[in-house]
Amino acid sequence: MTASVLCVSSFGLPSVKPKPGGFESLDIHEGHYGVPDVMTYGLSSSRPNVASSHPLEQSEKMYTKNKELMHMTMLRNLQGLHAPLRLTMELRAAEKVGRLPFLPSSNFMRDVLSGRDEEIGFEDFLNTAEFREQMGQPHAVLEKQLGIL
Template sequence: MDPSHRIVPANAPKSASIQDTANSLGLHDALRYGPRSLAAENKTRGGLRERLESWDATQDNLKLTMQRNVFGLHMPMRTLMERKIVSRNPHMPALAQSNPHLDILMGRDETLDCSDFMMPASELAQPMDVHAEMEKKLHM
């Protein structure tokens, strides 16, 4: 947990390096790797994809930081412990199950996602050999 009040994810640090394309003298090998373009190297890193991938983690970090500032250090620790306890699922592994308790603790109980009402065909075809699934669970 990084104690920051950041609402949106930070941009990835932009840096250009020739370590992958350097020759024995430490210079960019243009004959082997082509001309070097710093604009192309910076454009490939960062952007919208990385922001969207780290959006949930940033929002969760903000909520935990605000809990820490308002209630003290015990509140985010308690929240994280409750999430860990609830995410452990000792039920039958052969049956596909959702975890509404974890959804409530994460604040996702009032949102709909595609996975909530559109199940892929792999989840619809549940294994019928419960004994084999239980044996796999014992050996893990």
């Protein structure tokens, strides 16, 4: 009975609390002398084995995903199934808008649909197109995409 009351009181919304991630053991194959056997197993990358040091870090990484999930669940509870389906369909259509490959995309349509057009973040002034590190020649980029080059 408490489980049904708990489910009704939360309205099916996802949990806001961060879920603790377990630490994974490092898979290092050691040789006869206790030294990693690089010749047999190769160099191992430590990046995928590094766990977050604090639960807040994992929560911050998943913030936008959790926010979108909460928004879609709330839309479904308030307006029915059509609202999140329609919004998802519009977001997918906004992602498929074609543009020449050498022109950077501002993703303004996606930002408007998700409500990010009213927020100011670091990507608004630090990631502008005119200060990009890589800039290709437009004709060469088009020829490469068309398979001419």
